[in-house]
Structures are given as C-alpha cells and as structure tokens.
Amino acid sequence: MKDILGSVLREKSQKRKLLLPYLTFGYPTIESFLAILENLNPDFIDALEIGIPHSDPVADGPVIQESSQKALALGVTPRLVFEKMQTLKLSFPLIAMTYGNIVYQYGIKKFGQDFKEAGFYGLIVADFPLEAKPLLDKLENLLSIILLASTTTPEERLKKIARESQGFVYLVSGKGVTGKTRIQQEELREVVTIIKSATDLPVLVGFGINSPEKAKEIASFCDGVIVGSALLHFVTQNKHHKDLPQLVNDFLSNFRKALNEIE
Numbered sequence: 575m576k577d578i579l580g581s582v583l584r585e586k587s588q589k590r591k592l593l594l595p596y597l598t599f600g601y602p603t604i605e606s607f608l609a610i611l612e613n614l615n616p617d618f619i620d621a622l623e624i625g626i627p628h629s630d631p632v633a634d635g636p637v638i639q640e641s642s643q644k645a646l647a648l649g650v651t652p653r654l655v656f657e658k659m660q661t662l663k664l665s666f667p668l669i670a671m672t673y674g675n676i677v678y679q680y681g682i683k684k685f686g687q688d689f690k691e692a693g694f695y696g697l698i699v700a701d702f703p704l705e706a707k708p709l710l711d712k713l714e715n716l717l718s719i720i721l722l723a724s725t726t727t728p729e730e731r732l733k734k735i736a737r738e739s740q741g742f743v744y745l746v747s748g749k750g751v752t753g754k755t756r757i758q759q760e761e762l763r764e765v766v767t768i769i770k771s772a773t774d775l776p777v778l779v780g781f782g783i784n785s786p787e788k789a790k791e792i793a794s795f796c797d798g799v800i801v802g803s804a805l806l807h808f809v810t811q812n813k814h815h816k817d818l819p820q821l822v823n824d825f826l827s828n829f830r831k832a833l834n835e836i837e
C-alpha cells in the first residue's frame with residue numbers, strides 16, 4: 575500500500591507545524607474559487623482540503639453547509655470538480671472531502687482515478703466510520719483514506735483508527751459539527767498521545783480552530799491544524815473584494831506566523 579500523502583506530510587511535519595485550510599469547491603463562485611486556488615501561497619500551507627458539495631452534509635456546521643448550498647446552486651457537480659481541478663497546476667497536495675454516496679454514484683474506482691489525475695492525494699468521507707473503510711478498497715494505490723477520530727472515541731478504537739488511517743489522522747476537537755468552538759484541551763492532549771502511540775502519521779486537529787492564537791495553542795501538542803469555517807467566513811465577508819485571493823493569503827499568513835512561533 576502506497577501512502578504518498580502520509581510520507582509527504584510526515585516529512586513536512588518534521589520541519590514545521592502543518593496548516594491545512596479547507597475550502598468548498600465553487601464558493602463564493604466557481605471563478606473566484608479557482609482564482610483563490612491559483613494564487614494560494616504554498617509557503618503558508620501544507621495541503622488543501624477541498625469539499626465536494628453535497629445536498630445533505632450531515633457533518634457540516636452552518637458556514638460550510640451554506641457554502642455547499644451556494645456551490646450546488648451554481649451547478650457544481652463532482653464531475654465539474656474533476657474537470658476544473660484537472661486544468662490547474664498546484665504545488666501542494668489536495669485532499670477531497672465528501673460523502674459516501676457522492677463517491678458511490680461517481681463509481682469508486684473511477685473517482686479514485688479521476689481525482690488522483692486531478693492532483694488529489696487523499697480523501698475524507700465524512701459519513702464513513704472506520705468500519706466502512708473496506709468499502710473503499712478499490713481506492714487502494716489511488717487515494718489515501720483519512721480517518722476521523724474524536725475525543726469521545728474509546729482508547730482501543732482510537733488506536734485502530736490510528737493504524738488504519740492514511741495521510742494523517744484527523745482528530746475532531748470535540749463533539750458536534752464543523753465550526754464548533756468549545757475545545758476540551760486536556761482531553762485532546764491525551765487523545766493525541768494515544769493516537770501517537772499507534773502510528774507515526776501526523777495528527778491534525780480540526781473543528782473550531784478559528785484564530786491564529788487558537789491554532790498556536792492547539793498545534794503546540796499535535797502536528798498541525800485544519801481551518802475551515804473561519805476561512806469560509808472570511809471569504810464570505812470579502813467575496814466582492816477584487817483582491818480576494820490576496821486577502822486569503824494574508825489570512826493564512828497570520829495562521830502560518832502563529833504556528834511558526836511554536837518552539
């Protein structure tokens with residue numbers, strides 16, 4: 575089994591804390607989304623998580639749900655995501671985030687082949703728990719499957735998730751949907767230690783990381799953070815600005831600076 579994403583991120587995490595922004599494909603518009611991507615400064619980020627919008631995004635909070643609804647209304651389909659992404663040349667690995675039936679409807683193997691070709695290295699299937707991973711067997715050697723763990727996951731299961739995950743281990747900061755801000759730091763720390771006892775993949779924390787300060791606090795005891803809702807909220811506020819791509823870089827550079835302050 576080749577886990578290229580895992581090797582890339584493990585190596586990067588030896589040099590600095592990882593920053594993984596999340597964006598929904600086609601938000602605020604298809605054109606501005608692509609402009610943001612093409613201008614993203616790779617000095618600030620280590621990979622990018624791209625959401626393929628779904629009409630029933632059960633794991634998503636209001637900010638991400640709204641961005642998905644808007645993107646769907648603009649006619650974004652998984653096929654369009656593939657076609658557009660295929661035309662871009664980006665210097666950081668992409669990770670797709672979506673739901674099981676999107677991958678199924680596309681055809682699992684075809685999804686893996688197309689998205690790999692378009693620059694994707696990893697996949698998060700938000701509604702697939704550990705037990706559903708065998709359903710994605712056909713993706714072997716195409717995309718790394720990233721599994722989610724959380725502070726409410728029992729210890730044995732955490733270790734299993736850690737061993738089965740590829741790319742990195744996505745540690746959800748607490749209960750609830752994306753955008754959540756109440757983080758139990760003590761619990762999180764313990765869970766990071768448990769996960770690390772079972773894998774040498776990087777452990778990244780997501781859900782509720784909404785400021786550079788919080789990113790710094792959390793990343794001080796794990797390998798990095800995922801920032802979704804806060805970034806999309808920022809995009810929404812500035813969606814009519816003609817320098818939106820530059821503003822997004824400024825936003826991310828503040829997170830990068832904070833992360834680089836960690837010893």
Ligand SMILES: O=P(O)(O)OC[C@@H](O)[C@@H](O)c1c[nH]c2ccccc12
Pocket residue numbers: 596623625633634638671698700751752753754780781782783800801802803804
């Ligand atoms: O939005 P937040 O709180 O910054 O959390 C990241 C999250 O949005 C992103 O990783 C994500 C979007 N949708 C998901 C569904 C499942 C797991 C993760 C995600």
